[in-house]
Amino acid sequence: MRRSLVVAAALLALSALFVGGPSLLFSPATEDVAPDETEVTPRMTALEDSESEFWRFLSPAERFQQRSPLNVIVRGDTDDILRAMTEEADGEWEEMEAVEAEYEDNETVFQEQDFLEEHDRHATGIEWGDAHGTTRYAYVDPGTGEDAYWTTESAQLEDGDYYGQRYHIRLYESPHPDDQWVVMQGHTEHFDWFTLRHRVDGVEAAQTKIESDFMEHPRVDVEQDVRRVYLGNEGPSDANGWATVVDLTGMVVLPAGVGLAARKRSRSAGSAVSEQRDSERVSEHAPEAIDDHLTDVDRRRIAAAYDRIEAGHIILFFTILALFLGVRMGGLLFERRVGFMTPHMIAAALYPVIAVGIPVATYAIAGTLTRRLDAAIVAAGSLAVAIWLDYGLLGVDSLPVDVVFQRMLVVVALGLIAGGAAKRATRDSRFNDMLIAGITMWVVVLGGTLLGYF
Structure with missing residues (x-):
């Protein structure tokens, strides 16, 4: 015993x-990453030129629990937004040629064609794929005398691996097509084999990724079409309360889809080489330095431990x-x-x-x-x-x-x-x-x- x-x-x-x-x-x-389970009175958010409103969080049930903060808002037609994020340009080139003929004097159309050709027929690299994930509820108010209600996601998108780490987005469209907005909740997560569920790592990296990808779109004017607004939904995970707003309402949307990039983070080659050289210099001198400080007792103990292996x-x-x-x-x-x-x-x-x-x-x-x-x-x-x-x-x-x-x-x-x-x-x-x-x-x-x- x-x-x-x-x-x-x-x-x-x-x-x-x-x-x-x-x-x-x-x-x-724990309190910095765990969601707030307390029910609250919803504070709705309205957008310019839109009658409908939405609550700034998502909830795992039809209750006002401040779980997943909404962090991206895209203004534009829902179908165009989803097509832009998910569809390849392959198979659409005949339709693109027809658009070019219609807009033959529009230099921007030809700039986008060149951009797509350079990026394997995607605006920023790859398209987002359909995702599987637990349902989360958004609370929306049509704003036309109708009652507010809970709604499920219009789509879930991902880039990455289900059983590894991925960027995951849930999208919710406006109650009225004329309002032209889609709100998104983007986060990074990894699959936890002990719980058999995904565990959210944070929301800021995914928001930045989505924002950057839209900014790289050849038809987005970064200064005019992309901004951040404060929603006050900081708290869960690493959310800072600010949401990205991307305005696509003034764009000519081509039939060919435009994908969002999700490039892997990499370290610079110069930094890697420098660290390698430093480690080599340390390794050259480490054995001598350690051996110099060892006593006979230390050496006997090391030998005894080695004999037990x-x-x-x-x-x-x-x-x-x-x-x-x-x-x-x-x-x-x-x-x-x-x-x-x-x-x-x-x-x-x-x-x-x-x-x-x-x-x-x-x-x-x-x-x-x-x-x-x-x-x-x-x-x-x-x-x-x-x-x-x-x-x-x-x-x-x-x-x-x-x-x-x-x-x-x-x-x-x-x-x-x-x-x-x-x-x-x-x-x-x-x-x-x-x-x-x-x-x-x-x-x-x-x-x-x-x-x-x-």
Whole structure:
């Protein structure tokens, strides 16, 4: 029992240091990212030359909960806006030629043709694709004596990967076509394999992306057609209360669609080269500097730790790493290559690898190891590394506190399973207190996560 408490304390220290510490240092507090569940009295927003109004938030139910702040407003015909964001120019060139003939004196039309040809027949690179996502409700008031009502999205668009990270947009059109507006809620999100749901990372990056793409459209005058207005809906996520307004009402909309770009963020080549050179200079001198500060006692301790390493430790570490990251890569592979699989089918196929495969593999491999503490530290450390690598691949740089806490618990639980499976822990019974505590903790944490308690 005493040894089990020592292992548990070591695992708590490891999870706090390598999962909780960095996360709590750089991540926002829960209240900064969690939506406000309190119902409020709606404050409606009206646009110029429009009788209808809309509430500045979306809600997961037909209640006034300030959940998802609207952050983009596009003035123009709804069909033209959706066509511009989703359709390729391919197959429309004969119609474009007819438009050119009709507007043969309009230099702007020919400028757009040149622009499309240079960008593979898209105004800014690629078109947004149809998206799947949970329904969110917008509250609109027709403003003509009719009652205000809740409405669902007119469309959902995305750029990115469902099982990775993506830009996600929900669009809501005005109650009257003559009002000519579409409001959007754009955000970045990633798929969380522990909850089997998307987790929103923020709204500012998506708003900036949509705004920038419209600004690159050859028919948009940046100074006249794009501006920001204050809606006062800051609070949820990283929303600052300002919404982008794009005016397309004065444009001649060609039949050929115009896509919005969603280019991947990249680091400059010069910066990468500079960092590489710096790291090379550091690596040249690091061994000598470290060795100079080591005492004989330090060297003996390092040698003793090295002697404790078994082949099973390495196998255990990389097995957990491969299983965890393999689920992420497998989801992306199925999404891109296996067209008949729905999102629910993919989740059903891969989630058991996390829920069952990782603890079972950990138990089997740790059973070949001798020391409980070593097995526990290797398993917990491997899962912690896998979690950080996963977030690094997705580009996630902030986590709410509840997510950090959940990740710390699963790291500790897996470490207890590994420690309880080691040879010295199973001398009296294979079902020892450490193993039972680890399995119970793993089941409770994963079950609570799926049910929304974490």
